[in-house]
Amino acid sequence: MISTSGRRGRPRSTAVMAFAGAVLGAGVLMSTTASAQTGNYRIYVANEYGANISVIDTNTDTVIAEIPISGRPGDVRPRGMAVSPDGRTIYVSVSDFNPQFETPEDKIVAIDVQTNEIVGELRAGGNPERLAINPAGTQIWASLEAIAQGAGYDINTGALIGSFRVGVEAEGVAVSPDGRWVYVTAEATHTTTIFDAVNLVVVKHLLVGNRPRVVVFSTDGAYAYVTAEIGGTVTVIDTTSQTVVATINLGLDSRPVEVVTSPDGTRLYVAGGGTSAVYVIDTATNAVIETIREQMGRRPWGITITPDGSKVYTANGLSDSVSVIDTTCLCVIDNIAVGRGAHSVVLGVVPNG
Amino acid sequence: MAKAIRNLIAAGAFALAVPAATTASAQYANEPFFSWTVVMSQGYGLEMATIRVNVLDAIEGPVDPDLIEVVEQMAKGDWERFGGTLAERDPALAEELYGYLAAFEEVLEEGDSADDLIEPTRELLARAYDIVIDPAIRDSAAYKGAIIAQLLLAEGGVAEGYEEAAEEIFAYSMGWGALQRVKELWADIEGPLNADQKDESNQLLGILDALYPEAAPPEEWVGRNPEEAEAPSQLLMGLVEVAADSTLYxxxxxxxxxxxxxxxxxxxxxxxxxxxxxxxxxxxxxxxxxxxxxxxxxxxxxxxxxxxxxxxxxxxxxxxxxxxxxxxxxxxxxxxxxxxxxxxxxxxxxxxxxxxxxxxxxxxxxxxx
Incomplete structure (x- = not known):
């Protein structure tokens, strides 16, 4: 039977954000760009079904800690993450498994990389799925899946900066390198919404590839890249004209999810969840130059890269593992067992590590 | 450009832009939802009616009123998807089949057993299938793949049935029934896949089987992840497209x-x-x-x-x-x-x-x- 009411995540008529008043700002605003180049790194993996975070030391590529997010795995899930500009604080979006409803579980938690302890939390009603931090480290933006909104919060006070309507089933979120624009993707409407973070207005909705997942900016901010899971594409948006200028075809069975840019901006690494592959794209030509399949874990969703660009890490949801890719040989050099339902992966910096 | 959009642009709030290209290049040979648009809907109606009969047959004991609501759809939306064509091609069969489909609601609401209706209805639906759907289409991998796509992802299917069960518990049973049919059809078309792909599909079907161990819904639903059937269904869809050599989105x-x-x-x-x-x-x-x-x-x-x-x-x-x-x-x-x-x-x-x-x-x- 056909239903018009079954469409998910349709926006509600009233805003439902509320704050617990907790302060998230631990570890940010330290202006330690240099440390991000030289410190010891930790890989943080959000385990959706295990309701915890696995921590990997990149020196040894071994799991050194597990941080519980909830005592109710299967009910509460951590998903998207973001990192403070100094790398010392990891932010995790937490929600329950029912995106139809706002619940007390909907929040953002902050983890101190030094101690691996939760140091703050912020109420973010509406099933927050993914997060992004502005370059100044003062704002955190969330895609709110259940209520078709993007929302920004002051990282130190938890105050709502602004919220705006996006497409249905909000998913990916990114802040431009200059902090001016916030891009939010929406799975069900195949759109990316561009929000002016200074004037706090929606600029436009762009139709992108089918079932868009994650959006990232190029290192120079000239382009935004949006993966499309069903479309099997990466949409390239010119951020000056705010128009789609290219579509990179990865194949209909590729099912791309997360994407990361190399630190030098020359490559994109795309996690292809459908084919258990990582696609390597040359950003100068927008051509796929390598598809990494051998030894890859199953259903890679999350992906991140070390600051020197030497290693890529993928979170593999069906094999509960992290694959480690050497970017010189473009080959998998290790697979690390993590928690259940590895979803997203980010890199933190241990101060004085 | 439509009025609403013009107003929004004037207000400085919105603008619409479309991409230079929105799809990957043609990768598969068939597009059943474009080539056989109405046929796929007719087939879905026939499949769903059959699944409702199978679900009713598989659940033992007194029939819950909520299950009656699920079953009675076979004489409503399911029927309307193919009944007109059937009536044109074989009026007698159409009249007989509709009589049986409608009888379920009447019998069940009286509190009587519908057991005697099940086998004759199955047989009539099978005959109707032969008449409504061209056998050359029906036997193709593209058609079967498109039916699988609907049974996995459409309303009342495997993924949605699990998700909707929290509110309508017998949506679970329909999801179970859809999964059983998916497995039958999948066995028919998986041949072209390589060993890794077959292994992957078996694992995904295993995950779905674990979610749907039987037709009767679990006594306790609280605490289940309503989206748990979606990810394996979506992943399986990727393999169905390959096996059917068809674009199914x-x-x-x-x-x-x-x-x-x-x-x-x-x-x-x-x-x-x-x-x-x-x-x-x-x-x-x-x-x-x-x-x-x-x-x-x-x-x-x-x-x-x-x-x-x-x-x-x-x-x-x-x-x-x-x-x-x-x-x-x-x-x-x-x-x-x-x-x-x-x-x-x-x-x-x-x-x-x-x-x-x-x-x-x-x-x-x-x-x-």
Missing amino acids: AGRDLARLAGHLAETVAPACAMIEAGNDAVAKELFYPAADHFFGETTGLADLIELFDPEIFERAEGLIPLFVLLEEEEEEESGDAPAAAASDDEEEFEYGAEACEALVQTFRDAQALLGG
Whole structure:
């Protein structure tokens, strides 16, 4: 039977954000760009079904800690993450498994990389799925899946900066390198919404590839890249004209999810969840130059890269593992067992590590 | 550009842009939802009716009133997807089959057993299948793949059944029934896959089997993840597309889809004028499926970009197909009228049909098609 009411995540008529008043700002605003180049790194993996975070030391590529997010795995899930500009604080979006409803579980938690302890939390009603931090480290933006909104919060006070309507089933979120624009993707409407973070207005909705997942900016901010899971594409948006200028075809069975840019901006690494592959794209030509399949874990969703660009890490949801890719040989050099339902992966910096 | 969008642009809040290209290059040989649009809907109706019979047969004990509501859909929306064509081609079979389908509700609501209806209905549905669906199409991997796609992802299917069970518990049972049929069809078409792909599909089907161990819904539903069947269903879909050599997401090019819905529905207007309403209805069902369906997202997208077009479609489509919301309000009859943006009211008929065709064309233009 056909239903018009079954469409998910349709926006509600009233805003439902509320704050617990907790302060998230631990570890940010330290202006330690240099440390991000030289410190010891930790890989943080959000385990959706295990309701915890696995921590990997990149020196040894071994799991050194597990941080519980909830005592109710299967009910509460951590998903998207973001990192403070100094790398010392990891932010995790937490929600329950029912995106139809706002619940007390909907929040953002902050983890101190030094101690691996939760140091703050912020109420973010509406099933927050993914997060992004502005370059100044003062704002955190969330895609709110259940209520078709993007929302920004002051990282130190938890105050709502602004919220705006996006497409249905909000998913990916990114802040431009200059902090001016916030891009939010929406799975069900195949759109990316561009929000002016200074004037706090929606600029436009762009139709992108089918079932868009994650959006990232190029290192120079000239382009935004949006993966499309069903479309099997990466949409390239010119951020000056705010128009789609290219579509990179990865194949209909590729099912791309997360994407990361190399630190030098020359490559994109795309996690292809459908084919258990990582696609390597040359950003100068927008051509796929390598598809990494051998030894890859199953259903890679999350992906991140070390600051020197030497290693890529993928979170593999069906094999509960992290694959480690050497970017010189473009080959998998290790697979690390993590928690259940590895979803997203980010890199933190241990101060004085 | 439509009025609503113009107003939003004037207000500085919105602008619409479309991509230079929205789809990957053609990768598969077949497009069953475009080539056989109405046939796929007819097949879905026949499949769903059969699954309802199978679910009723598989659940032991007294029949829950909520299960009766699930079963009775076979004489409503399921029937309307193929009943007109069947009646044209074999009126006697159509009359007999409809009699059986309608009898389930009557018998079950009286508190009687429907056991005696099950086998004859299965046989009649099988005969109807042979008459409504061209065997050359029915036996193709593309057709079977498209049926699998619907059974996995459409309303009442494997993924949605699990998700909806928290509110309608026998949606779980329909999901179970859909999964059993998916496995039968999958066995028919998985041949071209390599060993790794077959291994992957077996694992995914195993995950789904674990979620659906039996037809009867679990006594306790609280605490389950309603989305748990979606990820394996979506992943399996990727392999189904490969095995069927078919594009099975009709919404990959939404402008093209909107235009195709206009072309699909257009012949129905003349049919209604000529009094051939039963066959005309069959053309509206796939249009409604693809417009409102979560796998396409077309309705959500149109609502975001131009609410006025969305509201027109949302008002007009229920004049021609049975929707869940209307059935909750009354006995299943279509609503008498729908208002367009300029307050013109439409009633069921050729004029409303033409308005719907134009609405789909407006959606196509909006999306750059």
